Amino acid sequence: xxxxxxxxxxxxxxxxxxxxxxxxxxxxxxxxxxxxxxxxxxxxxxxxxxxxxxxxxxxxxxxxxxxxxxxxxxxxxxxxxxxxxxxxxxxxxxxxxxxxxxxxxxxxxxxxxxxxxxxxxxxxxxxxxxxxxxxxxxxxxxxxxxxxxxxxxxxxxxxxxxxxxxxxxxxxxxxxxxxxxxxxxxxxxxxxxxxxxxxxxxxxxxxxxxxxxxxxxxxxxxxxxxxxxxxxxxxxxxxxxxxxxxxxxxxxxxxxxxxxxxxxxxxxxxxxxxxxxxxxxxxxxxxxxxxxxxxxxxxxxxxxxxxxxxxxxxxxxxxxxxxxxxxxxxxxxxxxxxxxxxxxxxxxxxxxxxxxxxxxxxxxxxxxxxxxxxxxxxxxxxxxxxxxxxxxxxxxxxxxx
Amino acid sequence: xxxxxxxxxxxxxxxxxxxxxxxxxxxxxxxxxxxxxxxxxxxxxxxxxxxxxxxxxxxxxxxxxxxxxxxxxxxxxxxxxxxxxx
Numbered sequence: 154x155x156x157x158x159x160x161x162x163x164x165x166x167x168x169x170x171x172x173x174x175x176x177x178x179x180x181x182x183x184x185x186x187x188x189x190x191x192x193x194x195x196x197x198x199x200x201x202x203x204x205x206x207x208x209x210x211x212x213x214x215x216x217x218x219x220x221x222x223x224x225x226x227x228x229x230x231x232x233x234x235x236x237x238x239x240x241x242x243x244x245x246x247x248x249x250x251x252x253x254x255x256x257x258x259x260x261x262x263x264x265x266x267x268x269x270x271x272x273x274x275x276x277x278x279x280x281x282x283x284x285x286x287x288x289x290x291x292x293x294x295x296x297x298x299x300x301x302x303x304x305x306x307x308x309x310x311x312x313x314x315x316x317x318x319x320x321x322x323x324x325x326x327x328x329x330x331x332x333x334x335x336x337x338x339x340x341x342x343x344x345x346x347x348x349x350x351x352x353x354x355x356x357x358x359x360x361x362x363x364x365x366x367x368x369x370x371x372x373x374x375x376x377x378x379x380x381x382x383x384x385x386x387x388x389x390x391x392x393x394x395x396x397x398x399x400x401x402x403x404x405x406x407x408x409x410x411x412x413x414x415x416x417x418x419x420x421x422x423x424x425x426x427x428x429x430x431x432x433x434x435x436x437x438x439x440x441x442x443x444x445x446x447x448x449x450x451x452x453x454x455x456x457x458x459x460x461x462x463x464x465x466x467x468x469x470x471x472x473x474x475x476x477x478x479x480x481x482x483x484x485x486x487x488x489x490x491x492x493x494x495x496x497x498x499x500x501x502x503x504x505x506x507x508x509x510x511x512x513x514x515x516x517x518x519x520x521x522x523x524x525x526x527x528x529x530x531x532x533x534x535x536x537x538x539x540x541x542x543x544x545x546x547x548x549x550x551x552x553x554x
Numbered sequence: 555x556x557x558x559x560x561x562x563x564x565x566x567x568x569x570x571x572x573x574x575x576x577x578x579x580x581x582x583x584x585x586x587x588x589x590x591x592x593x594x595x596x597x598x599x600x601x602x603x604x605x606x607x608x609x610x611x612x613x614x615x616x617x618x619x620x621x622x623x624x625x626x627x628x629x630x631x632x633x634x635x636x637x638x639x640x
Contacts, residue, residue: 340564419622421604422565519566
């Protein structure tokens with residue numbers, strides 16, 4: 154176990170510096186649903202930026218969305234280029250209104266993207282959207298810093314990273330790990346492993362166990378995506394962030410309180426809800442003793458989905474807060490997915506380790522309740538800090554150093 | 555001295571204590587009856603809300619309980635304490 158933990162730490166250290174140290178260029182596209190020129194422009198951007206991860210296109214629909222319609226007029230005032238219709242795109246310090254075709258406007262867009270990828274400029278639209286601060290064209294400001302990098306050494310090798318690109322992966326790893334230690338659904342996995350041992354067919358045991366773990370991850374991902382979609386629909390400085398901040402504060406206090414209470418109690422498993430547990434135990438026995446593998450397979454999927462949905466309420470705080478942080482960072486869909494997957498992988502890591510070790514040794518392995526206790530404390534402190542930042546200094550969670 | 559250990563399959567603390575108990579049994583040659591919280595009749599033991607629970611008997615009379623997760627070292631200390639009781 155100690156070896157595995159050491160391996161995990163080394164993997165983490167190696168994992169972090171692999172992220173590219175570049176600063177993203179944010180461009181802002183205002184479009185209308187059903188507008189053919191907007192569709193052409195979007196198509197061009199999608200194909201041109203397909204393999205680029207250093208440009209983020211923020212899209213705002215203005216025909217049906219009143220808030221966005223208001224925003225585009227405010228942006229037009231800031232950029233001093235009148236808004237006469239869609240598409241209206243802001244790239245760096247330049248505005249392109251309308252779209253002729255790929256060979257004219259398309260080429261102009263590509264050239265602006267390439268200029269502002271490397272040139273320092275003040276992201277006035279981004280600043281306005283995030284903070285509400287209006288910066289006029291000739292106002293002297295600190296330009297957006299490019300290539301602000303930090304260097305450090307791992308195993309004698311020098312790595313250079315940009316804090317912005319490291320912060321989100323790091324927060325995904327930390328929150329995923331802390332959330333993973335949550336014991337709510339762990340008991341089901343432990344019971345399932347023991348019952349799988351009775352099957353005596355290693356291949357089937359691996360398939361069923363991994364199906365349970367993967368389905369648990371998918372349920373979590375589905376929850377996070379739903380919350381993310383909801384968060385994206387609501388305008389920026391909204392009530393939603395305030396609510397999530399309150400959830401973070403509440404969950405933080407609850408977790409720290411749990412930790413304090415656990416200090417005066419014996420370490421061990423608390424027996425709660427006998428009826429619910431026995432119902433789930435009976436279902437697992439029924440599934441694993443089913444002679445037809447296909448029924449057992451779908452039974453496990455159903456079991457994992459229902460158990461995780463029920464137990465989600467037990468650990469809703471961290472994924473909720475994490476998704477809110479992602480939505481505050483205006484990333485490309487690709488990046489959102491990557492970060493969510495990182496979170497899920499680290500969330501499932503302890504389950505995967507326990508399952509793999511148990512399968513290899515044919516003996517159930519458990520993580521000490523002492524670690525679970527500390528995860529309450531660490532999780533509580535992190536949630537409390539994030540809650541306070543969300544309320545008082547949300548820009549610090551946007552990682553725009 | 556007789557020990558009755560009540561644990562559950564789904565409980566990580568029980569798994570850890572069980573492993574430690576197996577080692578103690580092997581070394582100290584004590585008698586332990588293991589019961590499962592969900593599958594055995596444990597109603598007469600009046601088990602609390604924290605698992606595992608080890609009930610210690612001397613001449614069929616309960617003289618103490620070891621409650622919660624114990625590693626090998628802690629469990630040895632607890633068992634030694636009871637084994638010294640006259």
